[in-house]
Amino acid sequence: SAQTRFSYNGPVVPIPDAIRDGQGGYVAGDPVTAQVGVSGLQSRIAKVVFRIDGTVCNTTAHSPTVGIDHGDVQDLKLTLISPDGTQVLVVNRPGDGGYAPNLCQVILDDDAIGPTLKHDTPHTAAPFTGTWKPSNPLSALIGGPANGTWTLSAQDFSPDVAGNIRAFSITVTAAPDPHAIPTLSEWAMILLAAVLGLFGAGMAVRRPLAGRA
Numbered sequence: 001s002a003q004t005r006f007s008y009n010g011p012v013v014p015i016p017d018a019i020r021d022g023q024g025g026y027v028a029g030d031p032v033t034a035q036v037g038v039s040g041l042q043s044r045i046a047k048v049v050f051r052i053d054g055t056v057c058n059t060t061a062h063s064p065t066v067g068i069d070h071g072d073v074q075d076l077k078l079t080l081i082s083p084d085g086t087q088v089l090v091v092n093r094p095g096d097g098g099y100a101p102n103l104c105q106v107i108l109d110d111d112a113i114g115p116t117l118k119h120d121t122p123h124t125a126a127p128f129t130g131t132w133k134p135s136n137p138l139s140a141l142i143g144g145p146a147n148g149t150w151t152l153s154a155q156d157f158s159p160d161v162a163g164n165i166r167a168f169s170i171t172v173t174a175a176p177d178p179h180a181i182p183t184l185s186e187w188a189m190i191l192l193a194a195v196l197g198l199f200g201a202g203m204a205v206r207r208p209l210a211g212r213a
Contacts, residue, residue, distance in 0.1 A: 002173070002174065003047075003049075003171050003172070003173045004038075004040070004041060004171070004172055004173075004174070005051075005169050005170070005171045005172075006036050006037070006038050006150070006169060006170050006171075006172070007036065007053070007167070007168075007169040008034050008035075008036050008152070008165075008167060008168050008169065010034055010035070012164045012165070012166050013032050013033075013034045013154070013164060013165040014032070014162070014163075014164050015029065015032055015070065015076070015154045015155075015156050015162060015163050015164060015165065016029035016030050016032065016156060016162065017029050017075075017156050017159055017160070017161065017162035018075065018156045018157055018158050018159045019159055020159050026157065026158055026159055028155055028156065028157045029155060029156040029157075029162075030155075031153050031154065031155040032153070032154055032155075032165070033151050033152065033153050033154075034151070034152050034154075034165045034168070035149050035150065035151050035152075036149070036150045036151075036152075036168075036169070036170055037148075037149055037150075038083070038146055038147050038148060038149075038150055038170070038172060039147050040147070041146040041147055041172060041174040042174060043146070043174045043175045043176065044143055044144060044145060044146060044174065044175050045082070045141050045142055045143060045144050045145070045146045045172060045173070045174065045175065046142060046173045046174060046175040046176075047110075047138075047139075047142065047172075047173040048080075048082075048138045048141045048142075048170060048171070048172055048173075049107060049108065049109045049138070049170075049171040050080055050090050050107075050108040050134065050138065050168070050169075050170055050171075051067075051105075051106065051107050051108070051168060051169045051170070051171065052067035052068055052091075052103045052104065052105070052106040052108075052167070052168050053067045053104075053105065053167035053168055053169055054066040054067040054103075054104035054105050054166070054167055056104075057102070057104035057105055057127050057129050058102065058104075058127060059101040059102055059126055059127050060101075060102075061101065062163075062164070063102060064166070065104075066102045066103065066104035066127065066166065066167075067103055067104050067105070067106065067165075067166055067167045067168055068102065068103040068104075068154070068163060068164070068165055068166060068168070069101075069102050069163045069164050069166060070101065070102060070103070070156075070161065070162065070163025070164075071099065071101050071160075071161025071162070071163065072095060072099045072100055072101060072158070072161050073091070073093075073094060073095050073100050073101065073102065073103055073126070073128065073163075074093050074094060074095035074096065074099075074100050074119075074123065074158070075093065075156045075157055075158040075161065076091060076093060076154060076155070076156060076157070076163075077089060077091065077092055077093060077154070077155050077157065078090055078091035078152060078153070078154050079152070079153040079154075079155075080138070080141075080150070080151075080152055080153075080170070081150065081151040081152075081153060082141050082144050082145070082148075082150060083144070083145050083146075083147065083148025083149055083150060084144045084145050084148075086140060086141055086144055087153075088134065088136050088137070088138055088140050088141060089135055089136045090108050090134040090135055090136065090138070091103070091108070091117055091134070091135055092118050092119055092135035092136070093118075093119045093157065094117050094118060094119060094121040094125075094128060094135075095121060095122070095123040095125070095126060095128075096119060096120045096121060096122055096123060097122055097123045097124070098123040098124075099123060099126075099161075100123035100125070100126035100128070101126050101127060102126060102127040102128070102163075103127070103128045103129075104127050104128070104129050105129045105130070106128055106129055106130065106132065107130070107131040107132070108131075108132055108133070108134040108138070109131060109132075109133070109134075109138075110133060110134070110137050110138050110139050112131045112132055112133045113131075114130065114131050114132050114133065115132060115133065116132060116133040116134070116135065117132035117133065117134065117135060118135045119135075143175075146172050146174050150170055152165065152168055
């Protein structure tokens with residue numbers, strides 16, 4: 001099945017910081033969203049890979065070259081929402097033990113060999129980059145509709161540092177369509193296989209007859 005990648009091309013989306021409640025606790029910032037339209041896929045989802053993109057990875061505050069800039073991504077929860085409303089918490093406050101700035105060129109794939117990007121991932125891994133398993137499996141999206149509006153939701157749960165959504169993408173593998181009409185090249189392969197099958201059957205019949213003669 002073909003994989004198709006769809007990228008966010010909208011403006012930078014500021015992620016509101018959490019605030020102190022005056023009683024020693026925090027109130028989470030308002031969630032914000034960025035959306036990607038998916039179209040042209042002819043069947044339902046077989047696999048999804050989520051990417052936080054970027055061109056140059058670093059730990060610089062408010063860096064314009066990372067996919068999500070944030071002074072401490074341990075504050076953040078990122079949720080991917082499919083067109084039918086199915087939600088997967090793909091990044092759940094990673095960076096345990098200290099400040100962990102920025103997410104850049106991160107690939108979240110259920111089939112990744114590497115570790116899971118989750119709350120107890122150490123802050124020393126920042127800026128987070130490379131291939132990880134998501135905090136929760138993207139397989140929850142399998143079987144749902146691929147076409148439509150996909151949404152990334154971001155929310156900050158701790159005060160003093162903030163950030164922005166800048167660049168991300170979704171790679172969707174569509175399941176084979178059992179009702180699809182074969183292309184001309186596929187018909188040619190089907191016909192060739194049938195001819196070769198008939199030829200092989202004919203040879204199998206002739207050999208015993210030749211032996212009797």
